[in-house]
Amino acid sequence: MRKFSFSDVNRQPGEVLDAALAAPVTLQKRGRDRLVLLSVTEYERLLAASAGTPSGAGRTTHNLDTAPQADLELLERALAEILADAPDEV
Template identity: 45%
Template sequence: MRQFTTGDLNKQVGDVTDAASREPVVLTKHRKPRFVLMSYDHYQRLRTGSDTRKVHRAPGMPAEHMDLFDAEIDRLARGEGYGDEP
């Protein structure tokens, strides 16, 4: 989970909200976690328990998911994806 300071929120609201649209982010104040910012859809899934995502162990992962996973591992091995996320 990414972290931002409350100062970051004031200075870079677009970056913080973009990150929160993908996954919940922690907002810190005085180096301590204070808030969690997330998309409304994510919040609704938490409230209603309607999250339909599934968890798979690697050996039992569907083939299409394994292909995506392998592609991302290759991308990270090339040094892409560290700090260059939108």
């Protein structure tokens, strides 16, 4: 899996996005894996694969329009924490 830094997303977004369309990529912050960026096709394939397994049982997916408020708040806090750790860019 290709790896990019958060800074790479700002400096070369086209390359990062093109790579993510071809295969999942890892986004790193301070050398640690933080996020995985993948195509919708790959995401849907993973959802379909997990639906038939015990680990996928009882899981529900949402988008930003349908997610419960509590989930949106959790996501917002997690993203704020990640961004707070980011070094200042010039």
